[in-house]
Amino acid sequence: MDWGIGLAIAGAAVSAFLSATGSSMGIAIAAEAAGGVMTEDPEKFGRLLVMVALPGTQGFYGFLGAFYIMMKINLLGGGVPVSFSAGLQLFFAALPLAVACLFSGYYQGRAAVAGIHLIAKRLEEIGKAIILPAMVETYAVLGLLATILLVSGIKL
Amino acid sequence: MPLAPMEKVLIAVHLSEKNKALAYLQKASCFQFSEKKEKDFSDASFENHADLQDVEKAIQVLARISGEKKNFIENFAPYKESIKLSELVELFSKYKFDDIVEKVLSTDEKAKDFDKKISDLKKEIQKLLPWLPLDKRLSDLYQSRRTKLLAGSVPLKKENLILEEIKKVSSFVAVQKINEFSGRSYLLIFLLNEVDLQEEFLSKYSFSKVILPKIDKTPKQEIEILRSQIEQIKEQKELLDDQLLLLSKELPNLRKVYDFLLQQSLLKAAEQKGNHTNKTIYWSGWMPKEKIFLIEKGLQETAPASAVFVVKPEDGENPPTLLKNPKVFYPFELITGIFGYPGKDEIDPTILLSFFYILFFAMCLSDVGYGVVLTIASLFFLKTLTLSEGGKKLLTLLFMGGIATVIFGAITGAYFGADPSIFPLPLQLTLSKLRLIDPIKNPLSVLMISIALGFIQNIFGVFVSMVVKILRGRWLEGILDDGLWIFFLISLALFAVATFFFPAKSFIFSRLAIIGAVLLVLTQGRSESSIIKKLINGLLSLYRTTSYLGDTLSYSRLLALMMTTSIIGMVINLIAQLTQGIPIVGYLLMVVILFFGHIFNLLISVLGAFIHSARLQLVEFFGKFYSGSGKEFRPFSYNTKYVSIK
Numbered sequence: 001m002d003w004g005i006g007l008a009i010a011g012a013a014v015s016a017f018l019s020a021t022g023s024s025m026g027i028a029i030a031a032e033a034a035g036g037v038m039t040e041d042p043e044k045f046g047r048l049l050v051m052v053a054l055p056g057t058q059g060f061y062g063f064l065g066a067f068y069i070m071m072k073i074n075l076l077g078g079g080v081p082v083s084f085s086a087g088l089q090l091f092f093a094a095l096p097l098a099v100a101c102l103f104s105g106y107y108q109g110r111a112a113v114a115g116i117h118l119i120a121k122r123l124e125e126i127g128k129a130i131i132l133p134a135m136v137e138t139y140a141v142l143g144l145l146a147t148i149l150l151v152s153g154i155k156l
Numbered sequence: 157m158p159l160a161p162m163e164k165v166l167i168a169v170h171l172s173e174k175n176k177a178l179a180y181l182q183k184a185s186c187f188q189f190s191e192k193k194e195k196d197f198s199d200a201s202f203e204n205h206a207d208l209q210d211v212e213k214a215i216q217v218l219a220r221i222s223g224e225k226k227n228f229i230e231n232f233a234p235y236k237e238s239i240k241l242s243e244l245v246e247l248f249s250k251y252k253f254d255d256i257v258e259k260v261l262s263t264d265e266k267a268k269d270f271d272k273k274i275s276d277l278k279k280e281i282q283k284l285l286p287w288l289p290l291d292k293r294l295s296d297l298y299q300s301r302r303t304k305l306l307a308g309s310v311p312l313k314k315e316n317l318i319l320e321e322i323k324k325v326s327s328f329v330a331v332q333k334i335n336e337f338s339g340r341s342y343l344l345i346f347l348l349n350e351v352d353l354q355e356e357f358l359s360k361y362s363f364s365k366v367i368l369p370k371i372d373k374t375p376k377q378e379i380e381i382l383r384s385q386i387e388q389i390k391e392q393k394e395l396l397d398d399q400l401l402l403l404s405k406e407l408p409n410l411r412k413v414y415d416f417l418l419q420q421s422l423l424k425a426a427e428q429k430g431n432h433t434n435k436t437i438y439w440s441g442w443m444p445k446e447k448i449f450l451i452e453k454g455l456q457e458t459a460p461a462s463a464v465f466v467v468k469p470e471d472g473e474n475p476p477t478l479l480k481n482p483k484v485f486y487p488f489e490l491i492t493g494i495f496g497y498p499g500k501d502e503i504d505p506t507i508l509l510s511f512f513y514i515l516f517f518a519m520c521l522s523d524v525g526y527g528v529v530l531t532i533a534s535l536f537f538l539k540t541l542t543l544s545e546g547g548k549k550l551l552t553l554l555f556m557g558g559i560a561t562v563i564f565g566a567i568t569g570a571y572f573g574a575d576p577s578i579f580p581l582p583l584q585l586t587l588s589k590l591r592l593i594d595p596i597k598n599p600l601s602v603l604m605i606s607i608a609l610g611f612i613q614n615i616f617g618v619f620v621s622m623v624v625k626i627l628r629g630r631w632l633e634g635i636l637d638d639g640l641w642i643f644f645l646i647s648l649a650l651f652a653v654a655t656f657f658f659p660a661k662s663f664i665f666s667r668l669a670i671i672g673a674v675l676l677v678l679t680q681g682r683s684e685s686s687i688i689k690k691l692i693n694g695l696l697s698l699y700r701t702t703s704y705l706g707d708t709l710s711y712s713r714l715l716a717l718m719m720t721t722s723i724i725g726m727v728i729n730l731i732a733q734l735t736q737g738i739p740i741v742g743y744l745l746m747v748v749i750l751f752f753g754h755i756f757n758l759l760i761s762v763l764g765a766f767i768h769s770a771r772l773q774l775v776e777f778f779g780k781f782y783s784g785s786g787k788e789f790r791p792f793s794y795n796t797k798y799v800s801i802k
Contacts, residue, residue, distance in 0.1 A: 043234070050763065057764060061716075064723050071596075076730070127494030131774060134767045141713045141768075145603075148719065152599055 007087030008073050011094030012066035015147065018098040019062020019140075022105025026055025030112040037120040047119055047126055054112045054133045058105035061144045065097040068151055086156050093150035100143025108136040159504055161445040162475035162789070163466050164190070168438035170461035174430070177459040178423050183241070185793035186451055188476055189429045189441040208421060211253065211414045214260040215407065221397060222404035236542040236800040237408075244416045244801065253413045256406050263396050263403075270393040277386050283366065284382075286337035287375040290344075294378070295370045297344065303330075304349055308358075308365040309340040318343075318361040326351040411798035419794060419801070426792055440467065442475050442789065474500050477786035485510050487552035495774045496784025503624055505782050509773040512613050516772055518560035519606070520717035520765035522595070523725060525572035526758050527561030530554055542800060554762065566590045568718070572754055573725020595718050596726075602715045610711025610776070611649055614704060617780030618642050624781060636679045644672030645704060673698060707776045713768050721761040728753030 034048040115129030169177040477497040534554040569591030576587035625634030651665035681693030
C-alpha cells in the first residue's frame with residue numbers, strides 16, 4: 001500500500017472539505033439574516049448578496065490549498081512517488097488552512113450577520129459593513145499562506 | 157489633500173419668498189443646515205406624510221401585481237429615469253393621483269378580503285376532509301334525544317386501547333370508525349346523556365375533539381359546496397386583479413408623483429428648520445466658501461428679497477467636510493468615505509492612498525483577461541446605468557483597477573488563468589518577455605514583494621504623520637515620535653536584508669538600529685514626570701515594533717489573493733479541457749464551463765481585491781496618521797426614490 005500518496009490526498013481532502021464546511025456554515029447564517037431583512041425590504045437584495053457571499057472565500061481557499069497539493073504531487077498528471085514522510089508532511093502542511101478556514105468561515109458569517117443588520121437600518125454604511133467581516137478573513141488568508149509556503153517548501 | 161474650505165452662513169429671506177428660495181437651495185445643492193436644528197426634525201418623520209405613504213403602498217401593490225422583474229444589475233443600481241422638475245410640477249397639477257391611489261388601495265383591500273375568505277373556506281374543508289367517508293347528513297348525527305355525540309380523532313396506535321377503555325366506563329356506548337387519515341383514526345362516539353367522559357380520560361389517549369357542524373348535508377356534499385364557493389370567490393378576485401393590472405400602467409406616473417411629494421415634504425421640513433422674525437425667515441448652515449458668491453447671486457435672482465451672510469461658527473462647532481480632489485483621484489474618495497471623512501485638523505488621505513490602492517487591486521487580480529473584461533464591463537455600466545454618486549465612484553474605481561490589472565497581469569503572465577504559451581509563436585515570445593514573475597512557481601518572491609510594499613506603505617504612513625505634525629507646528633513631536641521610528645524601522649529592515657545578501661556589511665545596519673532603539677528609549681517617555689517612568693515608558697515603546705511587524709506581514713494577503721485568482725482560473729481551464737473527450741456536446745460544454753467559470757472567478761476575485769486592498773488602506777495605512785473624525789458635507793438637495801431630477 002502506498003501510504004505517502006494516501007496521506008497527501010488526505011491533506012488535500014481535509015483542506016477542501018473543512019474549508020467548505022466553514023464557508024457553508026458562515027453563508028448559511030448570513031443568508032438567514034439576509035432573508036429576514038428582505039421580508040421587510042426586498043430592494044436590498046443586491047447589497048445583501050455581497051454580504052452573504054463574504055464568508056464564501058474560505059471554501060475557495062480550501063479548494064485552492066487542495067489543488068496546490070495535487071499539483072505538488074502531480075496527481076492529475078499521473079502522480080509522482082511520494083514517500084511516507086513526505087506524505088505526512090503534506091498532510092500536516094494542509095492543517096493551518098483547513099482548520100483556520102473552518103472556524104473563520106463560521107465566524108465571518110457571524111460578523112456578516114452583524115453587517116447585514118447594519119445595512120438593514122443604514123444602507124449608506126454598506127462600506128463599513130463589508131470591511132468588518134473582512135477582518136475575520138485575514139486569518140483564513142494567513143492560514144492559506146502558511147499552507148502554501150509549507151507545501152512549497154516540502155521536498156518529495 | 158487640503159479640504160474644501162467651509163463657511164458658516166446665514167441665509168435670510170422675506171417670508172413671501174421663502175418657498176422660491178428653498179426650491180432654489182434644493183436645486184443648487186450647496187447648503188447644509190446646521191446640526192442643532194436638524195436633530196429635532198429628522199427627515200424620517202416627514203416621509204411619514206399620509207399622502208406619501210398611500211402613494212407608496214399603491215406603488216407596491218401595482219408593482220407586485222404587474223410582476224415587474226428587475227434584472228440582476230438593477231438590484232445593485234436601480235434604474236432611475238431622469239426628469240425635469242418642471243415636468244414633475246406639471247404632472248402633479250394635472251394628474252388625479254388621489255383617485256387612482258384610492259382606487260388601487262380599495263381594490264387591494266377587497267382582494268385581501270377575498271383572500272381571507274378563501275383561506276377560511278379552505279380551513280373548513282381541511283376540517284371536513286377526514287370525515288369524507290361518512291355518508292350521512294351531519295345534522296342526523298345529533299338527532300337522538302337520549303344520546304350525545306363525541307366526534308374526534310386518536311392516533312392509530314391508541315385506537316384499540318381507547319375502544320376497550322370506553323367500554324369499561326359504560327356499557328351503553330357506540331363507537332363508529334369513520335376513516336383513517338394521516339396517521340389518525342377518526343371516530344364517532346355516541347354516549348348516553350348521563351355518561352360523562354372526563355377530559356383526562358380523553359387526553360390520555362390523545363383524543364382531539366372536533367365539533368361537526370349541524371348541517372343538512374353529508375361531508376362530501378358540504379365539501380363540494382365549499383369548493384364551488386372558493387371557485388366563485390376566486391373568479392371575483394381575478395376580476396379585481398385584472399382591474400389592478402389595468403391600473404398598473406399608472407405606475408410610472410405614480411412613481412413620479414411619489415418623488416414629487418417627497419421633495420415637497422423635504423421642503424416643508426427645511427422650512428421648519430428656519431427661525432422667524434416678523435417679516436423674514438432665516439436658516440443657518442454651512443456652504444463651501446467658493447460657492448457662496450454664486451449662490452448669493454442665484455438666490456437674488458429667484459428671490460430678490462434675500463441675503464446671505466457669512467457668520468462665525470460657535471465654539472466647538474465644526475464644519476462638515478467636503479473633499480476636493482482632482483478628477484483622477486475623485487473615485488478614491490469612496491475608500492476614504494468608508495473609513496470616515498477627515499476632521500478639520502486632518503488632511504484628506506485620498507490622493508495618498510490612491511496609488512497603493514490601485515497597485516494592490518491589480519496585484520490581487522493580476523490577470524490580463526480579467527483586467528480587460530473588468531475595464532470594458534465597468535465602462536459599459538458607467539455609460540448605460542443611472543448611478544448614485546457612490547456607484548459612479550465605485551465603477552470608475554473598477555475601471556481604473558481593470559486597466560492596472562491588465563498591466564500587472566502581463567507581468568505575472570496570466571491570461572484567463574493560462575500562461576503566454578496559449579498564444580501563437582511571435583506574440584508568445586513578446587508576452588513571455590513581459591512576464592517577470594510567476595506567482596505559482598515562485599510564491600516566495602511574490603511574498604517578498606508584497607511585504608516590501610507593505611513596509612514602504614507603512615513607512616510612508618509614518619512619514620505623512622511626521623509631515624502633518626511639522627506643518628501644524630509640532631515639529632518636535634514629529635521628529636521625535638515619527639522621525640525616529642522611521643530611522644529605526646528602516647535600519648532594522650536594512651539589517652534584515654543585509655544579513656541575507658551581504659552578511660559582511662550587516663553590522664553597519666545593526667549599529668544604526670541600536671542607535672535608533674536607544675534614541676527611542678530616551679525620548680518616548682519624555683512626557684512622564686520622573687526619570688524612572690521616562691525610562692520604563694521609553695523601553696515599553698519599543699514594543700510598538702511588533703505592531704509595525706504585524707502591519708507589514710498583513711500585506712502577505714496580496715500573494716494569497718493573487719494565487720487564488722490564478723489557481724482557480726487554471727482549474728476552470730483544466731475542467732473545461734476534460735470535456736474535450738465527450739462526443740458532440742464536448743465543445744459546447746467546454747465553452748459553457750469556460751464562460752461561466754471565468755465570470756464567476758472574476759466576480760469573487762474582484763470582490764476580494766476590492767475589499768482587501770481597501771482594508772490595507774483603512775487599517776494598516778490610516779492607522780499611522782488618520783482618524784477620520786469629520787462629518788461628510790450633505791447639502792440640502794433632491795432626494796428621490798424612483799426618478800432623478802435634472
